[in-house]
Amino acid sequence: MNKQLILDQVTVQYNALAAVSDATFSLAEGEIGCLLGPSGCGKTTLLRAIAGFEPLTSGTISLHGEHISTTKRTQAPEDRAVGMVFQDFALFPHLNVRDNIAFGLNKLSSSEKTQRIVEMLDLVSLVSVAERFPHELSGGQQQRVALARALAPSPQILLLDEPFSNLDAELRTQLAAEIRTLLKKNKVTALLVTHDQDEAFAMADKIALLNAGKIVQIDTPYKLYHKPGSLFAADFIGKGTVINVGIDAAGLLGNNLGSLSINALPEDLGNTVKLLVRPDDIAYDETSDTKLAIVSKSFLGPNYLYELALKDGQRVPCLTHSHIDIPVGNELPVRFDLRHVVIFNPD
Amino acid sequence: MLVIVASLLQPFSSAWQHLFDTVLQDYITNSLLLMAGVGAGTLILGVSAAWLTAMCEFPGRKILSWAFLLPMAMPAYIIAYTYTGILDFSGPIQTALREAYGWQFGDYYFPEIRSLGGAICMLSLVLYPYVYMLVRVAFLEQSTAVLEASRSLGKKPWQTLFLVALPMARPAIVAGVSLALMETLADYGTVAYFGVSSFTTGIFRTWYGLGELTTAAQLCAFLMLFVFALIMAERWSRQRLRFHHHSAQKKMARLQLNGWRSMLAMSIGSLIVFLGFVLPAAQLSIWASTGWQEKLNAEFLRLLFNSFSLAAIAAVCCLLVAVFLAYTKRVFASRIELGAVAVASLGYAVPGTVIAVGVLIPVAWLDNQIDFLSTTWFDYPTGLLISGTIGLLVFAYLVRFLSVALNTVDSGLTAIKPSIDESARSLGATPSRVLRRIHLPILRTSLLTALLLVFVEVLKELPTTLILRPFNFNTLAVRTYELASDERLMDAALPALAIVIIGLLPVLLITKSILNEPFSNE
Numbered sequence: 001m002n003k004q005l006i007l008d009q010v011t012v013q014y015n016a017l018a019a020v021s022d023a024t025f026s027l028a029e030g031e032i033g034c035l036l037g038p039s040g041c042g043k044t045t046l047l048r049a050i051a052g053f054e055p056l057t058s059g060t061i062s063l064h065g066e067h068i069s070t071t072k073r074t075q076a077p078e079d080r081a082v083g084m085v086f087q088d089f090a091l092f093p094h095l096n097v098r099d100n101i102a103f104g105l106n107k108l109s110s111s112e113k114t115q116r117i118v119e120m121l122d123l124v125s126l127v128s129v130a131e132r133f134p135h136e137l138s139g140g141q142q143q144r145v146a147l148a149r150a151l152a153p154s155p156q157i158l159l160l161d162e163p164f165s166n167l168d169a170e171l172r173t174q175l176a177a178e179i180r181t182l183l184k185k186n187k188v189t190a191l192l193v194t195h196d197q198d199e200a201f202a203m204a205d206k207i208a209l210l211n212a213g214k215i216v217q218i219d220t221p222y223k224l225y226h227k228p229g230s231l232f233a234a235d236f237i238g239k240g241t242v243i244n245v246g247i248d249a250a251g252l253l254g255n256n257l258g259s260l261s262i263n264a265l266p267e268d269l270g271n272t273v274k275l276l277v278r279p280d281d282i283a284y285d286e287t288s289d290t291k292l293a294i295v296s297k298s299f300l301g302p303n304y305l306y307e308l309a310l311k312d313g314q315r316v317p318c319l320t321h322s323h324i325d326i327p328v329g330n331e332l333p334v335r336f337d338l339r340h341v342v343i344f345n346p347d
Numbered sequence: 348m349l350v351i352v353a354s355l356l357q358p359f360s361s362a363w364q365h366l367f368d369t370v371l372q373d374y375i376t377n378s379l380l381l382m383a384g385v386g387a388g389t390l391i392l393g394v395s396a397a398w399l400t401a402m403c404e405f406p407g408r409k410i411l412s413w414a415f416l417l418p419m420a421m422p423a424y425i426i427a428y429t430y431t432g433i434l435d436f437s438g439p440i441q442t443a444l445r446e447a448y449g450w451q452f453g454d455y456y457f458p459e460i461r462s463l464g465g466a467i468c469m470l471s472l473v474l475y476p477y478v479y480m481l482v483r484v485a486f487l488e489q490s491t492a493v494l495e496a497s498r499s500l501g502k503k504p505w506q507t508l509f510l511v512a513l514p515m516a517r518p519a520i521v522a523g524v525s526l527a528l529m530e531t532l533a534d535y536g537t538v539a540y541f542g543v544s545s546f547t548t549g550i551f552r553t554w555y556g557l558g559e560l561t562t563a564a565q566l567c568a569f570l571m572l573f574v575f576a577l578i579m580a581e582r583w584s585r586q587r588l589r590f591h592h593h594s595a596q597k598k599m600a601r602l603q604l605n606g607w608r609s610m611l612a613m614s615i616g617s618l619i620v621f622l623g624f625v626l627p628a629a630q631l632s633i634w635a636s637t638g639w640q641e642k643l644n645a646e647f648l649r650l651l652f653n654s655f656s657l658a659a660i661a662a663v664c665c666l667l668v669a670v671f672l673a674y675t676k677r678v679f680a681s682r683i684e685l686g687a688v689a690v691a692s693l694g695y696a697v698p699g700t701v702i703a704v705g706v707l708i709p710v711a712w713l714d715n716q717i718d719f720l721s722t723t724w725f726d727y728p729t730g731l732l733i734s735g736t737i738g739l740l741v742f743a744y745l746v747r748f749l750s751v752a753l754n755t756v757d758s759g760l761t762a763i764k765p766s767i768d769e770s771a772r773s774l775g776a777t778p779s780r781v782l783r784r785i786h787l788p789i790l791r792t793s794l795l796t797a798l799l800l801v802f803v804e805v806l807k808e809l810p811t812t813l814i815l816r817p818f819n820f821n822t823l824a825v826r827t828y829e830l831a832s833d834e835r836l837m838d839a840a841l842p843a844l845a846i847v848i849i850g851l852l853p854v855l856l857i858t859k860s861i862l863n864e865p866f867s868n869e
Contacts (some may be wrong), residue, residue: 051499077498084499090492094514103510104500153501 002065004029004189005050005157010069012045018057019045020213027157027206030187032180034200037210046210047159047193051084052077062219064156083150086122087162089142091134097145098130104153110312113118120148139167140175147179151188158183158190164199176202197237201225209233231274231344239305240278242344243314247273255310256290258336260343276342279305279319285335292316294328306332363693366618366738374549374566378573380463381470381538384529389527392619393478393706394513394520399616402512404601412483413858419476420850422807422824424536425843427469428831429627431540434460446497461541469537472623474530478523481858485519486512504602519583525577526683532573533698535810536828546570547700547810554814558706567701578696591715597863628847634840643841654822657737658805661744662752665801666794668745668854673760699747699811706743706813740815747811748804752797759793760786796856803853807846 005027012020027033032057035043040042048054050061052068052075061069063082068075083104101120104230105113121127126143134142143163150158161181164172180203183190192203200207209217209224209232217229228234231242246254248271253259257275292308295315299322308319318334326332400412401406432438434457442458444450459465489512497507513520535547546566554563591600603611763786771781808825817826823842830839 051495053495053498076503077495078501078503080501084496086492086496088492090488090490090496092493092497092511092515094517103502104498106501149496149500 002029003027004031004064005033005191006062007050007093008060008062009045010046010061011057012042012054013057018211018213019051023059023208023210023215025208025215025218025321027189027191029189030184030190030204032190032192032203034192034194034204034207035210036194036197036200036207039195041210042213043195043210047161047191050157050191051082051159052080060175070232075197079113080228081153081156083153083155083158085146085150085158085160085163086313087165089134089146089166091142091145091149093134096133097126097137100134100145101149103149107153116152122150124148125185141170143167147182151186156189158188160190160192161210162194163192164194164196172196172221173198173202179266209236211236219339226340226342228276228342231276232343234276234342238278239317240276241316242274242276242313243310243316245275246271255312255314257310258338260338260341274344275317276344279342280318281310281337281341282316282318282334282339284318284320284324284332286333288335289335290335291331291333293316294326294330294332296328308332308334354414370544370549372729373544377463377538377543378532378545378570380691381420381467382531382541382573383654384464384467385470385531386476386524386528388467389475390476390520390524392471392475393523393527394482395514396475396479396616396619397486397516398508398512399612401483402508402602403604403612404614405604407613411613411620414620414624414809414853415479415616415621416476416857417625417851418473419845421473421624421627422536422846422850423470423473423530423534423539424621424809424828424831425846426473426627427466427537427540427838428836429470429630429843430465431460432836433626433630434458463541466537466541466543469541470527470531470534470741472619474527475619475623477526477530478520481519481523481526484518485516486627489515497541497755498506522581525581525584525591529574529577529581529696529698531571532577533700533810535698535700535813540828540831541862543571546573547698548806550700551810551814552740552840554561554704557866560704560711564704564708567646567704570698570701574698574701584593606632628844631840631844631847635844637837647841650821650823650826651845654824655823657740661741661748661805662744662798665749665752666798667754668749669797670794672749672753672757677760696733696750697747699743700742700814702747703811703814706746708737710739736817737820740812740817743811743815744805744808746802747808748801751804752799755793756790757802759790763789799856801851806849 003026005021005025007025010019010020010023023042023046023264026032035046037043045054049056049069050063055074056069056071058071060071063080067073068080074157077172092103093316095103098117101117102113103221106118110118117130118127121130124147126141126144126148129137134145135299137145143166146163164175167175173280174201192200194200203223207221207224208215209219211232217224217233219229225237228237234240234242245257247260251260253275260330292310295303295307295309297306302321302322304322304324308316308318310316318332351515396411396415400415426634430606434440436457444455444457448455469825494507494511495516498504502510532546538545539548539551546569550563553566554560558621564630603727766783768781771785772778776784807824809828812822812825813828816822821829823846827839827846830836830842
């Protein structure tokens, strides 16, 4: 498949401080990517570099086979076929919905323009509010106007900067799925920036995880969750705790945690490992002899999330059905299910 | 206000007919032309100044961003007579031209400064800061993202300016130009000095020349129609501003100007400040310093004392009433109270001439009644008790400048949220302790600012003082105007310079807040 967007060893510096360094990433035509990471990790800087608002310190960015940003030359934002949906939507307050969408369509004849606006209004189901002004719309409607406006000039790539952060929490994942369907149907190549893994999982085919200005892992959502390549990834994605456990040559773990299949272990193993324990790796089992003290618990509706203490004092999470209601201070009988557990060498 | 409106109900006198036949059309045409000219002038100057300092980067931008405010310190009638001194037939420029080319009177064309066009230039030069201040803030508060969105949708930077930045700043532009036009309508000194027949000069002429109080009041009512239209425009645009408000999320990347562009920006900016402040201020200083020993006499000191005490009394009165109204509004936010506060805050929009006439008519009537009663009952003529007293003058100032104090106090008071009062009370503080320990310290700056603003405004105010002052009571502003009218420009310079220097105080205050604002941090 054709590579639509290629970032090759991109570095962006502000005042000699690298906001992003050495980022390499690509998207195929029609693919939806995501830059995921905590705030300040450089993901927005990278997105703005693609849009042409930040010059590169080193590396190249190419779009549809053309270098749009190099160290020497930064093509002006208005000259690159990039559509952008801004965090606060950035709708033009003095223009109505129709004129907002029409803003980028100056190359078309007026009949083509009208037709394109109707198509776009239709696409985002906003025909009924076409004459309204931005302040007369709900947050969700504003977002769809921003989307339609960015898509109207048929950009080579659509960039979305934290597009859901201004919306109600309940709306977010639903909208993310809706937008994904819309983009897929129209074969739009898109790149999303977010700090929210649920949004990333709901939207993206491919996620680049960033930490402190560096891309630490590029993977599908499934792999990122189940096979985190680093402690940071393990910690950032999903709930879970990393614990230090002793291990012997046969794969038997300390703290009565049971044993690991020796085949799954890395070869250069020392005598302790770091284990990523997800809440669903420890199951409630009333027949089990292993009993752990309950440190705290929180009610999640269908589930209880218990925090348990191992013998040596390290804490692990455990998810149970909510009808298993044992007071704090008592012990919970559990069984370790270590088939999916992620192992790291101690550093 | 009511008196002015009621005057319309009285029969139009023969003088009105006379006015209508002769000069009324002149008044209307000239006032409209003046407004159109000043509107265009302040728009161009104010918006360019705001655009240069808010959206562009060039050497000297920081200095210019506060220097653009300096002309505010220059009352229009003072800049008008200063430029007359510079540009008149006997002024240095024409004299130099004649000497250089050996011309005689009538040999060459030189624009007449004492004309409608001259008045437009003068007023635009000192009133553009209203537009500048509001539009600059509007530009700074524009969301960076909206401007970037325009770029990413294929528009060049200059297209973005005209298609997005300017339309978004439109409410601020309308508000700023309305304020400038209100000042234009209120202006008496400039138009009178330049001999332009506008509404304000017409009111004076009808009042003093024809002695027709009712007709003058009726003229005032017509002037108020203009003012009212401006108030509506200003209110409307402020409402629109709410929708347009976007706080900038990050520092705006200013458009870097290089080479000849930055030179051009620098020269245009400096030229505006030079013409609006530096040149007239320098000329005034030169005039004032020649023979200053003789000018700095007892008469000048009495002028200073009169002006300062009058301004101080008026400022304190304004502040007291403003604090009372602001607290009333805070405690009883009922509709009637809000209505009263809104009416009281209208004053500033009403030209001083109108207020003076509006205040004088009922008071004169009252005086005559008292005199009549006391003459008939006690056989003792009281004469005019209230008219022509300092008290009446202060009352007129109060009507005119209350809104200045009220707005300042009010905005300070809204910073103290009701929950702060409540938390103090729940911690056991009595209401008076809340007032002393919480409100006063927080409000102190606002109160001082209100005091200062009214003080300076009163000092500069010409028409109200001219109409209502007690016999033989002179202030800096009145004396400046009188001397200038008598073509004693040199003698007028010292009081004028005093007004300009005091007028710089509020400008410094605004400057400080501009320098402290987060946007300008580099």
